[in-house]
Amino acid sequence: MTGYFSSPFERRKSVGVDVGGVVVGGTAPIAVQSMTNTDTADIDATVRQVAALHRAGSELVRVTVDRDESAAAVPRIRERLERLGIFVPIVGDFHYIGHKLLADHPACAEALAKYRINPGNVGFRDKRDRQFGAIVEMAIRYDKPVRIGVNWGSLDQELLTRLMDENQAKGSPLTAIEVTREAIVQSAILSARMAEEIGLPRSKIILSAKVSGVQDLIAVYTELAQRSDHALHLGLTEAGMGTKGIVASSAAMGILLQQGIGDTIRISLTPEPGGDRTREVQVAQELLQTMGFRQFVPIVAACPGCGRTTSTVFQELAQAIQEDIRANMPVWRERYPGVEQLKVAVMGCIVNGPGESKHADIGISLPGTGEMPVAPVFIDGEKAATLRGPRIAEEFQKMVADYIERRFGSGVQAKAAE
Numbered sequence: 001m002t003g004y005f006s007s008p009f010e011r012r013k014s015v016g017v018d019v020g021g022v023v024v025g026g027t028a029p030i031a032v033q034s035m036t037n038t039d040t041a042d043i044d045a046t047v048r049q050v051a052a053l054h055r056a057g058s059e060l061v062r063v064t065v066d067r068d069e070s071a072a073a074v075p076r077i078r079e080r081l082e083r084l085g086i087f088v089p090i091v092g093d094f095h096y097i098g099h100k101l102l103a104d105h106p107a108c109a110e111a112l113a114k115y116r117i118n119p120g121n122v123g124f125r126d127k128r129d130r131q132f133g134a135i136v137e138m139a140i141r142y143d144k145p146v147r148i149g150v151n152w153g154s155l156d157q158e159l160l161t162r163l164m165d166e167n168q169a170k171g172s173p174l175t176a177i178e179v180t181r182e183a184i185v186q187s188a189i190l191s192a193r194m195a196e197e198i199g200l201p202r203s204k205i206i207l208s209a210k211v212s213g214v215q216d217l218i219a220v221y222t223e224l225a226q227r228s229d230h231a232l233h234l235g236l237t238e239a240g241m242g243t244k245g246i247v248a249s250s251a252a253m254g255i256l257l258q259q260g261i262g263d264t265i266r267i268s269l270t271p272e273p274g275g276d277r278t279r280e281v282q283v284a285q286e287l288l289q290t291m292g293f294r295q296f297v298p299i300v301a302a303c304p305g306c307g308r309t310t311s312t313v314f315q316e317l318a319q320a321i322q323e324d325i326r327a328n329m330p331v332w333r334e335r336y337p338g339v340e341q342l343k344v345a346v347m348g349c350i351v352n353g354p355g356e357s358k359h360a361d362i363g364i365s366l367p368g369t370g371e372m373p374v375a376p377v378f379i380d381g382e383k384a385a386t387l388r389g390p391r392i393a394e395e396f397q398k399m400v401a402d403y404i405e406r407r408f409g410s411g412v413q414a415k416a417a418e
Helices: 043-056 068-083 098-104 106-111 126-142 157-169 176-198 214-227 242-258 279-290 313-335 353-359 392-408 410-417
Strands: 017-019 022-024 031-035 060-064 090-094 114-117 146-151 205-210 231-234 299-302 343-347 362-365 374-379 382-388
Touching: 017 205, 022 031, 031 279, 043 060, 043 068, 043 279, 060 068, 068 090, 068 098, 068 106, 090 098, 098 106, 098 114, 098 126, 106 126, 114 126, 126 146, 126 176, 146 176, 157 176, 176 205, 176 214, 205 214, 214 231, 214 242, 231 242, 242 279, 299 313, 313 343, 313 392, 343 353, 353 362, 353 374, 362 392, 374 392, 382 392
Parallel strands: 031 060, 060 090, 090 114, 114 146, 146 205, 205 231, 299 343, 343 362
Antiparallel strands: 017 022, 362 374, 374 382
């Protein structure tokens, strides 16, 4: 572990897995992923959503493959995306009949970058091992990695019952929730061991063990990380809607990430009716960025406001700049390498405004209640201008754009290449 305020913190050593060109685990950065909620058989809708998720920053996108129509659509979805210049790895989410769909649709098996198997519903009783093995053999044939994704909502009941009976025979030293957590961990590890015995190398296996409770997630992944060096997919399942889902996911994953646990994350938010699916990508990026593990977009620091800031100008300006950054990042990533390191400050009064603005690359200190109607702008720690009048917001936005061009634009890149 490096110093307390240093980042990124030391991560647990795991085996790296190449998923369609995106490495998960090993020394690779923690990857952000998401999942569509369209009917995969609806090719147009799924292509639109995968493209939107990718533009928002999702490095892997999972799609449901639940029936013949969706399996048949997968290669066409991938072809359409590639024609659009989008090469994001597509992960197939299989339950119950994945073995049959992969066998019946070889083009789907080939087009997917990874298969997700749930050992709790891949098959039941005598069919379970056979059908699990069939999917693993398909992964070996097509040289695809597999995520073995345990979920306590569909946990292997035979394993859970056996562990409960053993615990009871010992006089019940563990609580029911502790036994359930152990069953989740064992399901993941035993399934991975079975896949390796069939012939799938460890460098093709990612594990996940999802639950919906914060303390349960922390306990399960802490134990799983101690007992396995497989790459880990981190996520709180059924996190919920809005701020509840964001807070729960951030609380659980923040603690695990701080301990070095987690190689790829998904924030599983329930979207509001008609809501934007890309919200979960943004939250995942912000979690990694605020913790110091990765940098995705420029940081906009803005004060929370108080009785000194009865005007909403600084709120509107901070919102406008943040929205402008999000909207432009897909282009800026290509045009302005390194722009994600930019720090912008939009402050509301003289108390902290000038100081915070000096700490940013470019910052503005707007006038608070009763202050002179002037707004000093600081660039690289030095006062660069003083804005006045009704067009302060527009003028500052232009200064931000000019600063980005000057610092990260083609002229700078050409000079650096000389």
